[in-house]
Amino acid sequence: MTIILTLLDLAGIVALLLWGVRMVQTGVQRAFGPRLRVVLAAALGSRPRAFLAGLGVTTLLQSSTATGLMVTGLAAGGVVGLVPALAVMLGANIGTTLIVQLLSFDVAKVAPLLVLAGFLMFRRGMATRTRDLGRVAIGLGLMLMALHQLLAALTPYEALPALRDVFALLSAEPVVALLLAAALTWAAHSSVAVVLLVMSLAGRGVVSPEAALVLVLGANLGTAANPVLEGAPADDPAARRLPLGNLLIRALGCLVALPLLPWLAPLLLAAEPDAPRALADFHTAFNLILALAFLPLLPPYAALLKRLLPARLEQDDPTRPRHLDKAALEAPVVAVGLAAREALRLADVLQEMLQGVRDAFAQDNRRRITETRRMDDVLDRLNGAIKAYLMALDPEAMTEADQRRAERILIFATQIEQAGDVVDRNLMALAGKRLKRGLAFRPEQRKALLVMADRLAANLGLAASLFLTEDRRAARLLAEEKEQFRAIELAATQAHFAALRQGQGGVAEVDALQLDMIRDLKRVNAHLVEAAAYPVLRSEGALLPTRVAPEP
Known part of the structure; x- marks a missing residue:
C-alpha cells in the first residue's frame, strides 16, 4: 500500500x-x-x-x-x-x-x-x-x-536496492x-x-x-x-x-x-x-x-530532403483538408491561421459551382449540372473538418483575438457551405427542370441571368478578400449588394405578374422559372454577405438590428 x-x-x-x-x-x-x-x-x-x-x-x-x-x-x-x-x-x-x-x-x-x-x-x-x-x-x-x-x-528511496538495480540495468x-x-x-x-x-x-x-x-x-x-x-x-x-x-x-x-x-x-x-x-x-x-x-x-x-521527399503533384481527394495540421493545435495562433487558409478553399469550390451555374444558364449540358452538384459534397466535408479542427483547440490557450478570429472562420465556413446547398438543391435542380421540360429562356432573360451570375461571382471574390482583410469599407460595399439583388428580384416579379395578367401561359412558365432562379441567386448573395460583411459591421456597431422603420 x-x-x-x-x-x-x-x-x-x-x-x-x-x-x-x-x-x-x-x-x-x-x-x-x-x-x-x-x-x-x-x-x-x-x-x-x-x-x-x-x-x-x-x-x-x-x-x-x-x-x-x-x-x-x-x-x-x-x-x-x-x-x-x-x-x-x-x-x-x-x-x-x-x-x-x-x-x-x-x-x-x-x-x-x-x-x-x-x-x-x-x-x-x-x-x-x-x-x-x-x-x-x-x-x-x-x-x-x-x-x-x-x-x-x-x-x-534513494538507497533502495530494487530502484538502483532498475537504473543500473538502464546503464548497462x-x-x-x-x-x-x-x-x-x-x-x-x-x-x-x-x-x-x-x-x-x-x-x-x-x-x-x-x-x-x-x-x-x-x-x-x-x-x-x-x-x-x-x-x-x-x-x-x-x-x-x-x-x-x-x-x-x-x-x-x-x-x-x-x-x-x-x-x-x-x-x-x-x-x-x-x-x-x-x-x-x-x-x-x-x-x-x-x-x-x-x-x-x-x-x-x-x-x-527535397529529393527524398518530393512535393505532391496533385490532390487525389478534393474533400480532404490540406492545411489542418493536427500538431498545430498546440499553438492556437498557428492553428487558427491554418483554419483560415482551409476556409478559403471553400470559397474556391463555391466559385467553381457558380461557374457551373453560369454554364447552366448559357448552354444545355446535363453533365455540367451533375458535376456542379457533386461539388457540394466537397463543401460539406471541408466545412465539417474545419469545425472539428477549431473545436479541438484549447480555449485556455487562445487569446481573445484568436477566439474572435475562430468564430469568424466558423461563420464564414458555415455560410459558404449553406450557399453551396442553395446552388445544389435549388439552382441546379431548376436547371435540370428546364432541360427536362424543354423550356428556353428568351435572349434578354438569359442575358439578365448571366449578368447576375457574374455579379455574384464578383461578390464571392469580394467576400473572400474581406474575410482576410476585415476592411469596413469593403464590408459596406458587399452589404449594399443585398439591396441591388432585391431590386432585381422585384423587377423580375413585377414582369412575371404582368405576363400573368396578359394571359401569356407559356411565357409565364418560363418567367416563373427565371424568377425562381433570381430568388435563389439572391439567397446565395445573402449568404455571402452574412459570411464576410456582417461580422465586420456587427463588431464595429455599424449594423442595424432591423430594416423595419419604427412606428411613429
Missing part, C-alpha cells in the same frame, strides 16, 4: 511539473503569439537571422514544437525556403535548453514569490498581457515547487534507456520536463552520470519525434521535410554521442561536480554542437 501511495505522489508531482510547463507555454503564446510569428517571418531571409530568431522565440515559448509549427505555416506553399526553416529549428533546439539552465541552479526558494506575483498580476492586472504574464510566473513557480517536492519524495543497456526517454518525452510533449526529472534523479544519486546523459539524449530525440508522428500528414511528403529533417539531425547527433558517453561523463563531472548542472551543460552543448555542425551544411541537406 505504501508503494502505491508513493507512486501516486510521484505521479502527482510529475503532473504538476507538466502543468507548470504548459502554463508557461500558453501564457507566452497568449501574450506574444502573433508578434512572435511576425518576428519569425521577418527573420526567415537568411540563415543567421533565422537561427537567432528560432533561439529567441523558443526561449520564450519553451516549445520547439510550437516554433516549428509557426515556421511550417509560413513555409507552406513554398513561400519560405526549407534552408531558413531548418535554421530556425537549430536555434529552437538551443532555446529549449535555456530554461533548463536556469532551473539547474538552486532557485526553489523563489517559487512562492513567483506564484504570488503571478497571482496578483492575473487577478489585479487590467491589461490582457499582464494577466498572461502572470500565468507565466505562476507556471514557473509551479515548476520549481514540483522539482523541490520531487527531490523530497525521492529522498527516502544505453539504447533501451535512450528509447525509453524518447518515448517518455513523446508522451509528455515536453523535453524540458523530462530533462528536469533526470536532473533531479541524478542529483540524488539515483541515476548514474552515464545513464543520466543517455536519458538526456533520449529526451532530445523524443521532442523531435512529436511533429513527425503526430503532425505531418503522411500523404504530403513536402510537409514532412522540416520535422523529419530536424529529427534526422537529432538522431545523427545521438548516434555520434552515444559511444562517447563513457569518456564524456567523467570529463563533465570533473569540470562541473554538481550533477544537475553538468547535465544542463551537456543538454545545451549537445544542441549547440549540432547547430554549429549543420548550419553550414543546410543547403545540401535541404536539397537531399
Whole structure:
C-alpha cells in the first residue's frame, strides 16, 4: 500500500511539473503569439537571422514544437525556403535548453514569490498581457515547487536496492534507456520536463552520470519525434521535410554521442561536480554542437530532403483538408491561421459551382449540372473538418483575438457551405427542370441571368478578400449588394405578374422559372454577405438590428 501511495505522489508531482510547463507555454503564446510569428517571418531571409530568431522565440515559448509549427505555416506553399526553416529549428533546439539552465541552479526558494506575483498580476492586472504574464510566473513557480517536492519524495528511496538495480540495468543497456526517454518525452510533449526529472534523479544519486546523459539524449530525440508522428500528414511528403529533417539531425547527433558517453561523463563531472548542472551543460552543448555542425551544411541537406521527399503533384481527394495540421493545435495562433487558409478553399469550390451555374444558364449540358452538384459534397466535408479542427483547440490557450478570429472562420465556413446547398438543391435542380421540360429562356432573360451570375461571382471574390482583410469599407460595399439583388428580384416579379395578367401561359412558365432562379441567386448573395460583411459591421456597431422603420 505504501508503494502505491508513493507512486501516486510521484505521479502527482510529475503532473504538476507538466502543468507548470504548459502554463508557461500558453501564457507566452497568449501574450506574444502573433508578434512572435511576425518576428519569425521577418527573420526567415537568411540563415543567421533565422537561427537567432528560432533561439529567441523558443526561449520564450519553451516549445520547439510550437516554433516549428509557426515556421511550417509560413513555409507552406513554398513561400519560405526549407534552408531558413531548418535554421530556425537549430536555434529552437538551443532555446529549449535555456530554461533548463536556469532551473539547474538552486532557485526553489523563489517559487512562492513567483506564484504570488503571478497571482496578483492575473487577478489585479487590467491589461490582457499582464494577466498572461502572470500565468507565466505562476507556471514557473509551479515548476520549481514540483522539482523541490520531487527531490523530497525521492529522498527516502534513494538507497533502495530494487530502484538502483532498475537504473543500473538502464546503464548497462544505453539504447533501451535512450528509447525509453524518447518515448517518455513523446508522451509528455515536453523535453524540458523530462530533462528536469533526470536532473533531479541524478542529483540524488539515483541515476548514474552515464545513464543520466543517455536519458538526456533520449529526451532530445523524443521532442523531435512529436511533429513527425503526430503532425505531418503522411500523404504530403513536402510537409514532412522540416520535422523529419530536424529529427534526422537529432538522431545523427545521438548516434555520434552515444559511444562517447563513457569518456564524456567523467570529463563533465570533473569540470562541473554538481550533477544537475553538468547535465544542463551537456543538454545545451549537445544542441549547440549540432547547430554549429549543420548550419553550414543546410543547403545540401535541404536539397537531399527535397529529393527524398518530393512535393505532391496533385490532390487525389478534393474533400480532404490540406492545411489542418493536427500538431498545430498546440499553438492556437498557428492553428487558427491554418483554419483560415482551409476556409478559403471553400470559397474556391463555391466559385467553381457558380461557374457551373453560369454554364447552366448559357448552354444545355446535363453533365455540367451533375458535376456542379457533386461539388457540394466537397463543401460539406471541408466545412465539417474545419469545425472539428477549431473545436479541438484549447480555449485556455487562445487569446481573445484568436477566439474572435475562430468564430469568424466558423461563420464564414458555415455560410459558404449553406450557399453551396442553395446552388445544389435549388439552382441546379431548376436547371435540370428546364432541360427536362424543354423550356428556353428568351435572349434578354438569359442575358439578365448571366449578368447576375457574374455579379455574384464578383461578390464571392469580394467576400473572400474581406474575410482576410476585415476592411469596413469593403464590408459596406458587399452589404449594399443585398439591396441591388432585391431590386432585381422585384423587377423580375413585377414582369412575371404582368405576363400573368396578359394571359401569356407559356411565357409565364418560363418567367416563373427565371424568377425562381433570381430568388435563389439572391439567397446565395445573402449568404455571402452574412459570411464576410456582417461580422465586420456587427463588431464595429455599424449594423442595424432591423430594416423595419419604427412606428411613429
